[in-house]
Structure formats: structure tokens, C-alpha cells
Amino acid sequence: MYWADELAARVSGPQVVNDSKTPSGTVHVGSLRGPVIHDAITRALRARGIPVEFRYGVEDLDAMDAQALLTPDAVERYMGVPLSRVPAPEGSDAPNYARHFVGTLFFPTFARLGIRPEFYWLSEIYPTGKMDPFIRTALDKAQLIRDLYVRVSNVERPSGWLPIQVICEACGRIGTTLADDWDGSTVHYRCLPDYVTWAKGCGHEGRIAPFGGAAKMPFNVEWAAKWSLMGITIEGCGKDLATKGGSRDRSEAISREIFDREPPINVMYEFLNVGGKKMSTSKGRGAAAHAVAASIPGDVLRFLFLRPRPNQAIDFDPAGTDAIPRLHDEYDRISAATAGATVRGELPADHDRLHFYSQVADGSAEAAKVTAAAWRPAFGQLALLLQLPGVDATARAAAEKGTPLTAPEQAELTERVDAVTHWLADYAPDEAKIAVRDELPVDLVAQLSGEERAWLLNLADRVDAARAAGTPLETGEAWQGLIFSAAKEGGLQPVRAFASLYAAFLGRTNGPRAGWLLAALAPSFITERLRSAAAVAGVAA
Structure with missing residues (x-):
């Protein structure tokens, strides 16, 4: 049974399938594997008559951080600022950086692939207040979350660390703030100049109610909160997030122990590699998704991602x-x-x-x-x-x-x-890349052997005979068959026969399948070129 059908057979009741992306820059083609996998799951569920919603989110309140720095798209003056508040590149009609790289460039590839989820943006979710109950719960249970990080991942946070990232009221950065006190209504935070290496905080200090879009939860807490908020039942993730003690394990523990909800089914998927190396948005390696999707028909591109099981890596180097x-x-x-x-x-x-x-x-x-x-x-x-x-x-x-x-x-x-x-x-x-020579490439043709010269002339005779008999060669298969037959009759190895043809028509000794090349050319041009090549080599034409 196909893997998506296997998964669909294991579940019952309405399902919510989810996937998401941080818009840190130009999105590479490997990032399409998750959406294609989740779409296949959605289709498998529908095929079994199971009610299903498919959602796709953009984590656009994340800071422009070190990941963006590794792309050609980062903007130094906006390092640490939420991606939804970074201006779009010059010349773009998008309202901001995130909308440009994901909304304008990446999402149109979904329609080309037949992927039609319900899109959502966290920069729109937080201001509605829907995340506020989860923010409050996380802050009330901050010590439990700190303990959980140590137990699950051996990651120790400072004693005063709180699971909240405030948007600085002075400079607008979110990646440089540290919250260290929660009084049940507000948090105290500082925007630190040296909190991270990739951005410099302004030094502002203050208290703020972290609700209604004034702050966001860190990724692991936010991920678990989304599962509860949206009722997500199936969400896969890349191999890098699914390592033992890694991001997925932390979020699943937070879901169970902080938000009292069983996490969704995970479908871990491997990377798409180029030359054995993972394609990565953050490292700028690999072809842009929108460029590759414009170059490969949707059915074929879906096939690329669905041919192996999700837990098998894909090696694909288009360039x-x-x-x-x-x-x-x-x-x-x-x-x-x-x-x-x-x-x-x-x-x-x-x-x-x-x-x-x-x-x-x-x-x-x-x-x-x-x-x-x-x-x-x-x-x-x-x-x-x-x-x-x-x-x-x-x-x-x-x-x-x-x-x-x-x-x-x-x-x-x-x-x-x-x-x-x-x-x-x-x-x-x-x-x-080929080009049929307008003129006979004399220098190369002159190097042909006597057997090859004779074979070219024999082939010309057979082409003329076929035309005279009213059985012209119309398909590549027919031409290919004639080439092999003539080579066998002349005792010439096929590799030498093809090399001599390429020499006569392309001016080189290798090329595409010769039968289809000849099928696309005028028969009179073919026989004239064959006889001219034979004559240059010293065989009477």
C-alpha cells in the first residue's frame, strides 16, 4: 500500500493537516517537498471519505536573523526585525519582505502543483488575540518549560528566561529582546545590544502586556500552541527538526505537558540534496522553487517529491x-x-x-x-x-x-x-545543445575511416531507395532502425556509425539520438549531406 494510503487507513474522524514556512529569503525547490507530501496526505484522506482541512502557515513574525544573513536577500539595517515588518526588495509590489518571498514568489508554485491549502500568516493571527491564552499559559508555566528543555534536549535556559519574545517598543526588533519577569499582566524586557551576534539591540528597557501582537512565543512553544489553536492532527517535518531531543521532541513535550494536548501525527521527511548536500533557503544553496516550478510541469515535479518514501533523501541537481x-x-x-x-x-x-x-x-x-x-x-x-x-x-x-x-x-x-x-x-x-551545420564540417569529416565513408554512402542510397519505393522514413524509430540495419550490413559498429553521422551533421562525434535528428530534417538535405561527406572522404558519390 502506498505510504499516504497507509497513513489515511490508520486515522478516523475529521483531520486537520498543517505545514508552515519561515520566509527567510528566496525559497529553494527542496522546500516544496513538505507541501507536496502534506497535499498527498490530504488527498489520501479525502479518497477514504475522511473530512479534512489542509492549512499552510507563514511564520512571518520571526526575526530576520542569522538564517537570512546566509542568503543574498538579508538587509543589514533590519536584522532582528520581524520579517513582516521588513520592507520588500526594491521594485517589488509586495507590502513586506515576507509577502514578497513567500506570497509573491513561493505560493504561486502551489497552484502550479495543484496544492490548495488555506493560507494563514502569524502576523495576522497574533493581533487577533487568539494566541493570548497560550501566551499566558506558557508564561505561567515558564519554569516547567525551562525544566522541559533540559530534560528533553539538555538545553538550559537562564533562570529568569521567559518563553516570550517582545517586539521592542523603541527600535521594533524582536530578535534582540530578553524578557525576564512576568507579573501576571505584563513582562519586563530588555533590548540588548549583544544578545545575538547577528543584530544589535537598542538598549531600551520596559514593561509591556505581551498580548495582541506585541510579542510572540519562541518557535517550539508557538508550534505546540498552533497545534492546539487549530486542532492540527497531522503535521510532518524535515529531518533536521525530527532528531532525537530536537525541536519536534521539545514541541511535542510542550504540547502534552503545558497545553494538555496530544501532538499531531508526524511524517518525517528527508532533504532534497544537490551533490550530496542539503538544499537550504538559509544557505542559498539550490535553485529557487519558483524558477524550477516554471521549468518542470507540475505532474513531473510532484512525481520528483513523491517517488521515494518521505524518509528517503532525494538527489536532484538540475543545473x-x-x-x-x-x-x-x-x-x-x-x-x-x-x-x-x-x-x-x-x-x-x-x-x-x-x-x-x-x-x-x-x-x-x-x-x-x-x-x-x-x-x-x-x-x-x-x-x-x-x-x-x-x-x-x-x-x-x-x-x-x-x-x-x-x-x-x-x-x-x-x-x-x-x-x-x-x-x-x-x-x-x-x-x-546542438546545431546542425549549414556547411559540411570538412576538417572533421576528412578524418573518417574508409568503412565509415562507405557506410555514409550506403545510408544515402538506402534513404533514396525508401523514398523511391513510396515508403519514406517519417519517425525517429524508423530512422533509428535504418541506421542500425545499415551499420550491421556494412559490418560497422553502431558507435562508429553514429559518430560518423554526428561528424557530418553536427561537426562533433557525439550527440542526441540520431534517428530523431534525421527525422526532423528534409530527406533531400540528408542525402545531399551524406553524399557530400562521403565524397570529401574520398568515396565516389
């Missing part, structure tokens, strides 16, 4: 590699298998459910199977076609399919053309 084409190929393989076709290689368990949850459209399993059966062009073949001048992608796709494209197939082709265009412009390695 300068063939990772994106290979991802599309694997998605196509799983789609074909879901439609009932025989495919090469071992299939993952419950591959049909993997395909179902990968769909942007939140429809039925039957609808997903119809989608799986649709014809789609291979990513690599499309990348080849789009680099050839004058090629009609729709006409070539219909030729490869053998019948006109349906409306859904045409829509998918359009989406893939866009994805391939982005890949070629932003991510493709140099070897994937």
Missing part, C-alpha cells in the same frame, strides 16, 4: 546535468505502466498510486489512468527538435504518434515545449 530529462523519462515510464503497457526495468510498489498522487488535477483514479494513457513526446527528443530551425513540434509529434494529437495531448505537448525551452536556456549541459 548542467541531464537530471530533468531523466526525471521526465521516469515519469513517462510510470505513466505507461499505469496505463497497462509493458515497460523495461523494475517498477516501484504501487506505481499506479504514485502516478495518481503525482497528478496536478485532484481527480479520480480512473481519470488519472486516462491521463497515463495519453501519448507524450520524450523530453530528450523534444529538446532535439526545438533546436532545429523551422521544425513544427506539433507536426513532428503527430508523426511520431502516428495519429493527430488529442486536445489533452496537445496541451501536454505545449507544456513540455515550455519545459524544454526553460531547460535548454537555464539548465542543459553543453553536450545537450
